[in-house]
Amino acid sequence: MATVLVPRETLPGETRVAASPDTVKRFVKAGLTVQVERGAGASARVSDSAFEAAGATLVEPDRSAWGAADLVVKVSPPTLEEAASLRDGGRVLSIVIPAYQKPLIEYFRDHNLSCYAMDLIPRISRAQSMDVLSSQATVAGYKAVLLAATSLEKLCPLLMTAAGTVPPAKAVIFGAGVAGLQAIATAKRLGCKVEATDIRLAAKEQIESLGASFIDVPGMEDMEDEHGYAKEVTPEFLEKQRIEVAKRVAEADIVITTALVPGRPAPKLVSAAMVESMPDGSVIVDLAAESGGNCELTEPGEVVEKHGVTIIGTKNLPATMPVHASELYAKNVFNLVKLMIDEGDLKDNLEDEVLDGCLLTHAGEVKHERGKALFQTEGAHS
Numbered sequence: 444m445a446t447v448l449v450p451r452e453t454l455p456g457e458t459r460v461a462a463s464p465d466t467v468k469r470f471v472k473a474g475l476t477v478q479v480e481r482g483a484g485a486s487a488r489v490s491d492s493a494f495e496a497a498g499a500t501l502v503e504p505d506r507s508a509w510g511a512a513d514l515v516v517k518v519s520p521p522t523l524e525e526a527a528s529l530r531d532g533g534r535v536l537s538i539v540i541p542a543y544q545k546p547l548i549e550y551f552r553d554h555n556l557s558c559y560a561m562d563l564i565p566r567i568s569r570a571q572s573m574d575v576l577s578s579q580a581t582v583a584g585y586k587a588v589l590l591a592a593t594s595l596e597k598l599c600p601l602l603m604t605a606a607g608t609v610p611p612a613k614a615v616i617f618g619a620g621v622a623g624l625q626a627i628a629t630a631k632r633l634g635c636k637v638e639a640t641d642i643r644l645a646a647k648e649q650i651e652s653l654g655a656s657f658i659d660v661p662g663m664e665d666m667e668d669e670h671g672y673a674k675e676v677t678p679e680f681l682e683k684q685r686i687e688v689a690k691r692v693a694e695a696d697i698v699i700t701t702a703l704v705p706g707r708p709a710p711k712l713v714s715a716a717m718v719e720s721m722p723d724g725s726v727i728v729d730l731a732a733e734s735g736g737n738c739e740l741t742e743p744g745e746v747v748e749k750h751g752v753t754i755i756g757t758k759n760l761p762a763t764m765p766v767h768a769s770e771l772y773a774k775n776v777f778n779l780v781k782l783m784i785d786e787g788d789l790k791d792n793l794e795d796e797v798l799d800g801c802l803l804t805h806a807g808e809v810k811h812e813r814g815k816a817l818f819q820t821e822g823a824h825s
Contacts, residue, residue: 445789446476447780448512449494451483451504454519456758458486458765461516461537463773464497470777471498474787478512480504487769509533513789516776518769520544531555534789536776538562538575539803541813542707548814551804557791558803561775562705563811565800572778573797577621578771583760584625584701587728588614590760591697592633594746594753596724600634611636615691616655617712617737618701619646622730626699627653638691640684658691660684681710685717693720698727700737705813709734715749723751732756 447470449462460483462470470477479499481491491501502508509515509528517537521529526547529535532555539560541548551558561575571577592599595612602609614630616623619641627650630637637655641647647657660683692698692713698721702710709731718727718740729741740749741756748754761768782798783789793799803811809818 444474444476444787445513445784446478446511448502448508448515449477449479449483449499450506450509450515450517450525451480452486452518453522453525456762457519458762459518459769459772460484460487460489460765461518461769461773461776462494462499463489463770464493465770466773466777467494467497467499470780473781473784475784475789476500478502478508480508484769487765489769514780514783516780518772520547523547523550526550526554526556529554529556533557534559534791536561536780541803541811541817545817548804548809548817552807552809555807557805559779559798560801560803560811561772561779563801563803563813564779565797567796570797570800573775575772575775578775579761579768580620580622580701581625582764582768582771583730584622584699585629586760586764587622587699587701587730587755588626588629588633588697590755590757591699591726591728594726594755595696597696598634599630612696613638613691613694614697614699615639615658615688615695616699616701617641617688618703619643619650620701622701623699624649624653626701627655630697630699631655635697640688642680642684658688660687681712685712685714688712689714689717689720692717695721696725698725698738699730700727701730702737703731703734707734709737711737711739713738713740715739718752718754719750721750721752724753725751726753726755728755728757730760733758 467477477499479494481501506528510530514534520537520539534557536559564570564573599612601611612635614635614637616626616639619639627637631654639650639655640658650657729736729738731737732743743756744758746755803814809815
């Protein structure tokens with residue numbers, strides 16, 4: 444009977460947990476043993492007793508259980524010290540973001556560890572229930588608008604009162620992926636007038652279906668790759684986009700930026716000049732802060748005021764809403780792991796396109812292209 448370990452998260456500010464009482468029950472029903480480190484769910488409001496009642500065995504958070512586990516499931520990637528607690532040939536599953544984890548990937552490779560990266564799950568229909576980028580972006584897009592609204596010194600909706608009419612706040616959303624669409628929907632619910640832009644033509648219909656206006660860019664073409672991700676665009680197109688969008692930003696009360704290119708720094712979409720053009724008291728929430736930010740003046744991890752505009756660069760927004768973020772993430776994890784379950788055991792089924800597609804390291808090799816790119820000059824190992 445294989446053992447799944449759910450440890451406490453040690454990254455500062457990480458409040459989520461990789462399992463829920465519901466997914467623990469499902470793991471146990473599938474024939475697996477589940478161990479949960481004491482306090483693993485505390486920040487997500489899941490008690491030890493709730494995990495225990497679901498069928499988990501509680502263990503001390505001293506990493507002694509790591510070496511015996513067949514699979515360790517986490518939210519944030521393990522530290523090098525935590526990885527050293529895994530046995531050779533062990534498995535770990537977490538969000539990784541390979542571009543920022545070269546030493547860790549190198550350790551996985553050299554110690555024969557299998558790493559399943561939740562952020563590398565193929566964006567295909569069959570894998571939608573495992574798509575952590577979508578589930579966590581939903582939370583981030585929602586919270587971004589709430590942060591903007593609470594920092595804005597205005598009301599968001601149109602109000603017609605005996606004392607006069609209050610016009611609706613104007614919101615501009617950069618990017619109409621999951622986070623952007625959730626931000627659009629939330630801003631609309633608050634009563635904002637919303638405009639949005641995206642480099643993917645398919646987003647136009649989605650934006651308009653939510654009641655927002657799509658910002659057209661001259662010469663626009665579809666910039667979505669075969670996996671559903673946004674491609675890296677040319678500097679020429681970004682300049683055209685900046686010119687067109689700058690007109691709207693200059694009148695915006697709220698700007699939400701969500702543009703990310705996997706494996707690369709976030710594109711700079713909001714220049715210092717655009718920030719300076721905004722009305723005093725406006726707010727920018729930069730959801731790409733952890734990748735350098737879409738706004739030129741964003742300070743990752745900080746809330747700053749520049750040219751009278753509040754710029755929110757808070758990292759890891761899903762961790763600010765850990766209850767539902769954890770529940771969604773835990774379901775993503777279970778839906779992926781169940782592809783490995785074979786009569787109470789866990790098997791690395793490389794013939795499964797989803798498992799193979801998110802397998803970063805395995806059997807002493809870096810398997811995924813985003814991991815290989817980090818070691819191209821090393822030849823023998825890549």
